[in-house]
Amino acid sequence: MKNILIGQSGGPSVAINSSLAGVIKKGTQSVEIGTVYGARNGITGVINDNIVDLSTIASDDKIKILKQTPAMALGSCRYKLPPFQESSRQIYMQIEETLKKYDIGCFFYIGGNDSMDTVAKLDCFFKERKLDIKAIGIPKTIDNDLPVTDHTPGFGSSAKYLFNTVSEIICDSEIYPVKNVVIVEIMGRSAGWLTLAAGLPKILGGDSPQIIALPEVSFSQEEFISTIKKELTTKNTVVAVVSEGIKYASGEYVGMATKNGETDIFGHSYLSGVGKYLEMLVKDKIGCKVRSIELNVMQRCSSHLAALADIDEAFEIGVKAVEAALSGQSGVTLCFNRISDAPYEYSITTTDVNNIANKEKNVPPSWFDYNDPKVQKEIANYLLPLIKGNVIPIVNEQTGLPLYLKI
């Protein structure tokens, strides 16, 4: 194989740089591969020839820091490649030009289901143009909403952040002897995996959070308020963890009335503020003390709470991606297959990228009843191996400032 090129795309996570580190490490170690290049800001860096040599950061020291650096060291983009046709020909020709200029034999793209669409389109394009270039997808999303793969790199660390932080918020909210409600808004546009993780203190047998509102389950304001009222008869504090993407049975997003209807370039509605909306609702309908908390970007960038299992798996899937390319595969995405929960065992294989591109995996309906001990056990068996282990932070000895790798 010639040189290889890698890019990162979509929203950041705590583990995406660990997959980058895996590709760099394996790529620079492989005698079949020349130089490992990186594209800044994903596919837009390929289109615009914004390419950087990554061989300089292949030392063990730098790889170790890169694995623990949150967000995306190469930068990201939210650019969706248009279908290959006459009107978009220019863009594809620019991509071809860059790949030829750097003598690229394989393009790796780390991202979610939108990014896998780019991998699928590039693979088609390379084949149509009979270019000897492979396209391989490496999964990444805190949302854990990709099909086929058991889970996605980045999810475990965000789940661990939510588990710990919601546990602490519960302690914080129970100190005053007054009736109060705390609403914690969790990321996850249409899949409730992160909200389930935020509900772990309850799912593992605790009292709280009393309400776990998944986007997969139609939201009823009446039921929400009546559940809170009922819980408040026996306790002072009710905590609800709520997905940003909860909808009424009508399909309308909860709190949408407070938004201006903007959509991002993928056509998704911009969401935020459901927590604030429910805060106002509780104030209006119950009148007790109420606070809403938006965990915002902290749930995707808190590398100080990264799960060791997640960081190690993200690295490994980067290594395996290079191996897949070396074995001649293209148009595929790497994925995890779970072999057993206890002891936790998995294998890493590939699947046709079209099985993942633009598709979503939701929380199964059999898990909606999070009060059922049997369901709680199933959820815990699935989630707990993914959030295992602490990463020892690498910090400046003198100041304690976390060290991050800048590319």
Add this chain to the structure above:
Amino acid sequence: MKNILIGQSGGPSVAINSSLAGVIKKGTQSVEIGTVYGARNGITGVINDNIVDLSTIASDDKIKILKQTPAMALGSCRYKLPPFQESSRQIYMQIEETLKKYDIGCFFYIGGNDSMDTVAKLDCFFKERKLDIKAIGIPKTIDNDLPVTDHTPGFGSSAKYLFNTVSEIICDSEIYPVKNVVIVEIMGRSAGWLTLAAGLPKILGGDSPQIIALPEVSFSQEEFISTIKKELTTKNTVVAVVSEGIKYASGEYVGMATKNGETDIFGHSYLSGVGKYLEMLVKDKIGCKVRSIELNVMQRCSSHLAALADIDEAFEIGVKAVEAALSGQSGVTLCFNRISDAPYEYSITTTDVNNIANKEKNVPPSWFDYNDPKVQKEIANYLLPLIKGNVIPIVNEQTGLPLYLKI
């Protein structure tokens, strides 16, 4: 001495239970002391005879968990004791009755400057009634705004949380090649200590956060917008850390127009939403992508990021409080005196509680110029010893769930 009684009051922190643990440990070890009791929900638990025997949690195992439990294991209150006079006589008589019932020789109160007001009033009352009961204050506030003491237990851990989290937010905000502004809202009604800590990534020599807006410095919207515009000419991302309590030169709180003017029972304005207000301002005046982040209760309850120095000092000041009582002191608050920055050395002494009650300590004006390297060094010398060291979390081996002590 007879039995002792301890209560917690005001806002929660990561270290306040460690001070409680110090009092329990020293109290149960001291042959001069009978039983260690706790008052639930601060002074209201004394008034209402809501008292619990704490001897049952004096084992090393339980003390270790209590030291790491966020918020307040005995519960809190926001009740300010009225002055001792005829109209409030009934309340004081109830306090006297409870203290006599449990044969209390000293009442310890862990809290901030409002709670120290309670200690001062009780000390006066005990002396006036010639009761053989001492009243001792143990400082606690994440805000670090108590005079006399070098710093307050709880501040170091919150400062460490802010330092780490803002570092991660900076990484997260720099991934897209588009002009964008991130506004992080920090607690601290009138003192900027926490906001300074959030600015540490810059103060230690980094580029960001470019703006550190302290409540001690008059806020100018024009200057805020022009600084952002100027920064955006050379970089894509500007991060501002902003105290919830920033005011215009007129004395009016920034963003107050968006609030309804409610005040808490101490007469402080309810604050929140300055971040959201500045987000709207930037959108209006600059028009680029902008996000506001409220770090909310996480900055006071994130025990997973507790500073070891803070937890250990909080425990030690609890021990010293019992020693002060045994040596016959009353009407005093414990405080830290810094002997040197490097190596970090301090002593713990007492001061008249009236030197602290209802008083505040602000960031010194000589520190307002956080771009001056000399000032940066002074701030770093002050802050860094307080946020040192990691606490190894105590978790359920099987699930990873953090273990907290419930009383």
